[in-house]
Amino acid sequence: MTVLEIRDAYRTHGDGEAAVHALRGVTLTVRPGEMVAVMGPSGSGKSTLLNLAGGLDRPTRGEVSVEGRQLRTLSKRQLAAMRRRSIGYVFQDLNLLPSLTAVENIALPLELDGTGVRPARRLALAALGEVGLAGLGTRFPDEMSGGQQQRVAIARALIGERRLVLADEPTGALDSQTGEAVLRLLRTRVDAGAAGVLVTHEARHAAWADRVVFLRDGVIVDASRPLGQAEQLLGSAS
């Protein structure tokens, strides 16, 4: 069972001479409990890939399925519902609403989806605890540090039963310790059974993933997974 399946996806912007081929035949599957990092230079198609995975954009050709449902076959309403229920996003710019408190920001997708205010708040408080911010639920974004805001954004992405977590440079402007804490949170959720896709240009962060794929010019050029031979590596590091 795969949570995300992208099959031979192409994405072209514009046409004729001016056509830009953002993705050219990308195939990628992510299983429950698996985190895949996507690396590549600017313009290699990383964000396009993530947008296709999250149903924010459609492929020009090829298929994208989330939890076995082909996104192409869903109506706009069904797609929006799936995005709210099954898919969690962490963006580089946090997209927190400044007029809502931390808990309100986190609960928003559930409330939009018809969950009652109380149960939504209860889940939001639990998610806030999960990211280590219990007690800061009534703060507004501008009353929190950058690292705390990022954690709120992550709590929003992890709330409820999200099976697919998509993160675009989630450690963006954070210092290395806070960035690591963010990765630890994503890793924990993935280890608990979600599927994760992490777009990053930092190899040190990509290394938290089970698999790293490299994109260049819209094509996956190589992929790596751990060897499970740490001791050998250490022995040869002299």
Place this chain on the structure above:
Amino acid sequence: MSIRHGLLALLHRGPMHGYQLRTSFEESTGATWPLNIGQVYTTLSRLERDGMVRGLPDDGGQRPYEITEAGRTALSDWFATPLTRADRPRDELSIKLALAVTTPGVDVQAVVQAQRTATMQALQEYTRLKTREPEPADLAWRLVLDAMIFQSEAELRWLDHCEASLVRHNQPPPVRSVTPAPAAERRAVTS
């Protein structure tokens, strides 16, 4: 770094015999530098010859060594002197890449990609070791591990840079290069 200085640093804590030295050495470098017992005894006898350590009377079949005043001075000089680039081993990878771009018939992009995959795998393993460590992990071990993480990361950045330079150099860029570009186009991208 030499094993000499490593052993002097350990003996600075107190007298030890060969096996204890080997174990402590591996513990404080997180097993990144395995020593065999022969290296330990050879180094100890040279240190003794140079007056840096002194053998003590046998202690149940094992002969402990202690550091001398000359040994302490050598150790403190070592800590006080920064390493120079020339002290470090030559980087085989950069030499390999430099030769790859100047040798006809070599698919340099394939060399870069294969290395990047291997280095990324190493980085994933180091990261896995680090995240597996309960907090707070042993500081010395964590710092050694971090050094390897940062080195792998630097190597990956350099490989990305090599790849970008190759692409600029060999326009139009082949996406999945199986056949190398003509030899005449291959000039060194690094100097």
